[in-house]
Amino acid sequence: MVYTTTDADFRISSLLKVENVSLAEPGVIVLTGPSSCGKGQVADALCKLLAIDRKQHISMGEILRNAALLNQQGNLPVELESKIEADFQKIYLDNRNSAFAEKVAEHREGVERFLDGKQQSQLTGLLWLEYCTYNGLLIPNYWTEVLLEDRIDTLIKEGLGTTLILDGYPRTIDATKHLLSYFEKVDLNIAKVLHLSISRDEMLRRAMNRGREDDSKKAIMRRFEFYVEKVHPSIDYMKEVLGSHKIALVDAHQPVYIVDDDGKKSLDVKNSILRICVSSLRALGLPRVVIADLISRYSP
Numbered sequence: 586m587v588y589t590t591t592d593a594d595f596r597i598s599s600l601l602k603v604e605n606v607s608l609a610e611p612g613v614i615v616l617t618g619p620s621s622c623g624k625g626q627v628a629d630a631l632c633k634l635l636a637i638d639r640k641q642h643i644s645m646g647e648i649l650r651n652a653a654l655l656n657q658q659g660n661l662p663v664e665l666e667s668k669i670e671a672d673f674q675k676i677y678l679d680n681r682n683s684a685f686a687e688k689v690a691e692h693r694e695g696v697e698r699f700l701d702g703k704q705q706s707q708l709t710g711l712l713w714l715e716y717c718t719y720n721g722l723l724i725p726n727y728w729t730e731v732l733l734e735d736r737i738d739t740l741i742k743e744g745l746g747t748t749l750i751l752d753g754y755p756r757t758i759d760a761t762k763h764l765l766s767y768f769e770k771v772d773l774n775i776a777k778v779l780h781l782s783i784s785r786d787e788m789l790r791r792a793m794n795r796g797r798e799d800d801s802k803k804a805i806m807r808r809f810e811f812y813v814e815k816v817h818p819s820i821d822y823m824k825e826v827l828g829s830h831k832i833a834l835v836d837a838h839q840p841v842y843i844v845d846d847d848g849k850k851s852l853d854v855k856n857s858i859l860r861i862c863v864s865s866l867r868a869l870g871l872p873r874v875v876i877a878d879l880i881s882r883y884s885p
Contacts, residue, residue: 605636606871606879611747612776613768614869617755617820619812620805621791622781622837623861626854628752630862634879641745645754648732649724653715666711668731673710676725685725689713695720721804723811729754730763741771749773756811761819765826778823779865781837785809833868837861855885 608614614631616624628642655661676682677689689696689708696705699716710728717724733754740746755761768774783791792805824832839860841853859880866876 606875607635608748608776610774610776611772612774613749613751614776615754615778615823616750616752616781617778617816618781618837619783619785619788619816620808621788621795622783623858624752624781626858627779627781627837627861627865628750630858630883630885631750631865633885634862634866634883637748637750638745640740640743641748642750642752643733643736643740643754644752645729645733646752648736649714649718649729652711652732653718656711656715661711662735665731665735669710669714669728672725672727673713677710677713688722692716692720692722721808723756726757726760726763729760730767733764734767737767737771737773746771746773755819757815758819758822761822765823775823775827775831777869778820778827778832779868780820780832780834781861782834783837787838833865835861835864835868839864859883 616628618624625644625646628644629639631637632639632642652661652665656666676685680686693705696708696713696716700707700712714724714728716722737746737749740749755764765775788809789802789805792808793802820832839857841856841860842850843853844850863876863880866879867873871879
């Protein structure tokens, strides 16, 4: 079922003032979907609407970018560095994973430019992580698992691990299996999986408009194929394991437009995101009158 909204959702008068809304039990809201579907923007808005600390919004992309930055600065925790480098030794330098070696070879020219004069033999796991992060390539599963667990473990120690929004992960069935196993170990449940859905054409339009260096049409189509072949089956797996009631398909293309005095139409990003949030909040079980009050007090 696709949850949609109408303009009426923004005109409901609430008779209630909702001071705070929280999950009934400790849990994780998983945001998944194709590239450019707005996961990060929706996650940010949901944090504000549900009074969730920004630290509790876990973006896999942000984790990887932060790890790459810390490595550049020489500040990545030694434990994380050693785990990634040991795995890199095993799967690449010891030639135990031919598919990984082929992937590195496929990007030989890009890697050589990235290494800036160094020999490819000087490639390390963390340099490969940097290269993949800045070029939109998939990181080895074990590395994402290590980095994600480290972030969540830290939040749990800080007392912020009971309610989380996980954005952009898991992306494969293997990653999903590991995530569910890890959540069981740390006593976390998945409260809801919000599957943000857009068409291939809409994904292409959004990605081309944002103008990122790695957003060539070929790269975007490759990411959509990955979504169809890997991400979608991982969602089906979660539905099978968790039950269909835990999965909500949310229409992530609900544009609101502003028309100026000259009749020129432009996208109202804030209210477009809010429409998706209304659908998401309904999927989480909030009554319309409560949603209306939250929306009326929202500020980006």
